[in-house]
Amino acid sequence: MDTIYLDNNATTQVDPLVVQAMLPYFTEQFGNPSSLHQYGNRVGLALKHARQQIQTLLGAEHDTEIVFTSCGTESDSTAILSALKAQPERREIITTVVEHPAILSLCEYLEKDGYTVHYLTVDGKGRLDLEHYQALLSDQTAIVSVMWANNETGTFFPVLEMAEMASQAGVMFHTDAVQAVGKVPIDLKNSKIDMLSLSGHKLHAPKGIGVLYLRRGTRFRPLLRGGHQERGRRAGTENSASIVALGKAAELALHSMKHENTVVKVLRDRLEQGILAQIQHAFVTGDPDNRLPNTCNIAFEYIEGESILLLLNKHGIAASSGSACTSGSLEPSHVMRAMGLPYTAAHGTVRFSLSRYTTEAEIDRVIEVMPGIIAQLRSLSPYWKNNAPVQEAFDPAYA
């Protein structure tokens, strides 16, 4: 059976050209870039080239603003902890309720240490209230951290505008752009963004490589101290093969950005409309008019997401869900709950995330099997009877 991979917001297939570019750095180009001899020197040059490729993708002014890390999470932690360390008199953080756990878990942890975290809430479409944000900015704010695009719904936040507002208030601004990089044009030199996190494996580079963009002049305190790598801003011998890979992936992303926003977007819309035309009591979550071109998140009411994924998997289709069961937690996705989705819908959300490898035939296959899967599970559901939700409320004990 052919498999259909529609979980590209979780991770992506490494582009074969990226693999080709990185392989020599496991074998003949094995040198340590810090070494003075020719082994090290050649790798050092390759890293500089990769840095420039990423600089171009992000529209950064200087290549030295690119700091390589091990992943998006490390970049996020580095950014926030650096801002707190560098400005000890400032004890507040502003972020949103729908951030990735890489930010939220860290913030919860920092709250235990006495920091105050302001969580901006979202409306039913996952949008922020910028007036509230403006009111929270103060000389107590150490950093604002707001994601560029939400990983579950794809909804964009107005980070350029928010960075501008932070800058006027004299506050540092960080954005977790892990989902956005490679899918939307980014021009950091003409923005007020001070720090930005990205992750290689979301844009067809391998896992285990990330970047923290650090605007020149931003006060910084390293997370990892040790050697002089990354100009002392991130100690530890460089993951040279993965850095070369990420550079190549950034170059390819720049070339495919138009494709993402035309072909991929059309396929996404085709999938969404195909599903919604056939299945009742299903709706798109987030802001349909303002989101990543590759992402669609649909809530199927009265059924549970893990069950949907298991049946999709049987058809060779890979997607993801915001249900509690898929994460092993007790609550459905915090993003869905923040938008006010009822439990009967929040548990039934399925995220389809496409990539430049997704084909029309694959999309049509998903549209074909989806109605049967949903009907099968609804036939098992106590909330469903005779092709409609039950009229009398099903009200189990200790609900």
Place this chain on the structure above:
Amino acid sequence: MWNYSEKVQEHFFNPRNAGELEGANGIGDVGSLSCGDALRLMIHVDPDTEVILDARFQTFGCGSAIASSSALTEIIKGKTLDEALQVSNQEIADFLDGLPPEKMHCSVMGREALQAAVANYRGEVWSDDHEEGALVCKCFAVDAVLIEETIRANNLTTVQDVSFYTKAGGGCSACHEGIEDILNKVLAEKGQAFQSNVARVQADAEQALTQIEMPPLSTPQVTEAAVSGLSTLQRIRKIEAVIEAVRPQLQRDKGDIELIDVVGKAVYVRLTGACTGCQLASVTLSGVQQQLIESLGEFIHLLPVTKSPTA
């Protein structure tokens, strides 16, 4: 994705007895919507014999919730109500060749639906104070609510205590931070400070050192009994006491444990009933072993035997 057994997958993809039951005379609705699982169990009971003639279910939930519901209906059909009420959640899980620890609550939900359906048939009102917390210990499937209640009920102060009482934290130890957080919370309410395991173990060790009478160096052989300060009879009595204390817990899960022999540092026991072949048997044994070590004040090995050792 979860590591579901073949049997869980089979019951999920081809659920038995799904859908509404015409003529049901007992209905149990249970579940937690926030947690994403809700189940309606419908039974048709013969009023004369109290035998469950038919059972069907409707479930809103994940793969294991649907499979557990399917398994439950298969297990209880043909049983009398009293027999059916003896079905434990472990039996439901065993019927499915086990469930991942995060999913054990699905089997609990099945058992509760049965209790609710039987109560409904008998015209009683079933209520449950069931409260479930976030899963803290993934090795032994222990949630935050159970840990917190156990800490309060027994005035526990260390992670080690929590492991002894609940098993939580006795495996990979990755959840120790989570257990410390709960201890911190409970102790803070009482105005006490949390003491880490390290501090307590050191204190224990220092206290123990002052109590141990070191044998003269010239003595060529020191018996174990002399070190632990117990005679052979005292040791065996203590071992018996620990074994007796854990038996009710095992019996509740339809298992049992029996002391077979004590040879030096080896304590031989036999696991019977549901413990035989249970995936968590080794966990049970390590828990009992820890309690024995605590009680005896010496290190022993707890070894399971399948047959009585021939002397």
